[in-house]
Amino acid sequence: MRKIRIDANTYVYPNPVTLVGTKVEGRANFMAVGWVSRVNRKPPLIGIGVNRVHYTAKGIQETKTFSINFPSADMAESVDYCGMVSGKKVDKSNIFETFYGSLKTAPMITESALCMECKLFDTVELPANHFFIGEIVTCYTEEKYLTDGNLDIKKMNPLLLTMPDKSYWTVGEYAGKAWSIGKKLQR
């Protein structure tokens, strides 16, 4: 075995790239977030890891709502910009066309292939971050992103991120059917 040890602060390969939408001090704000995962099926819960000093944390705590938007690769420059500047200093409300759903305080991005409107379910306080768990109330997409009624990742063309090399990636080739190709190994 040729294993070597590397920094324990190693990231997930790859991180999905999302834009988290909040309303802070009365205006829409968007932050790039790669620390995101579904955490429960019923009710549908999703969590995001956000440093507690971020403007986004303030918005979630104030409104108890947020959105998670999946940008396509052609939005990469705007996504990157949202990850570089803080809403404390820069007004990010006009970078994207936005809309609101039933929660009224979770701004969503019209150009985004998939928008999840979330209401705060729980906040896990960690040493530096809050892990905000939201219940997904409504998901929004457009017909053009669907194939046979399901979201089609090749039509969505989402962004991936790797760290610490700070690189964006697209999704590549189809690599097999889940809950299926493993049957070969069943006896």
Add this chain to the structure above:
Amino acid sequence: MRKIRIDANTYVYPNPVTLVGTKVEGRANFMAVGWVSRVNRKPPLIGIGVNRVHYTAKGIQETKTFSINFPSADMAESVDYCGMVSGKKVDKSNIFETFYGSLKTAPMITESALCMECKLFDTVELPANHFFIGEIVTCYTEEKYLTDGNLDIKKMNPLLLTMPDKSYWTVGEYAGKAWSIGKKLQR
């Protein structure tokens, strides 16, 4: 705007694919987990969403340790098999070559490009799942997966998963430099 509403139980696009290693009732077990995210930088914390009835949950609760292994796309059949059958019924200890690190009870997969050895930091109890938060103690890789000292996702060739279409995908093309391409939008 042509937005339509879809099922609130919509997944992250895409989910990274990992194999979570545990020692349960004395033997190594591996479960396919796509609900995974880093949640804190210092200390390096990572969380996984696992249904509380899973054999893996039992192993984590017993040993307070687990591993997260990133399989390459050529391991897709074995990964899928690990997602289809429960360690309660099937011995999955011999599917992969395994090794142990300093924690002694977190089996890792030799064929995996990246293995994270974790000790349980916190358990968030959700309606159906436990969200297990682990502190990453050590990460293991091999020289062949590195470029300029960093993990190279194209050499790792990890798997992605989309649901509900149950499809595996590979990582595609490089799509730009993070914390860089957004500078065009700065005034």
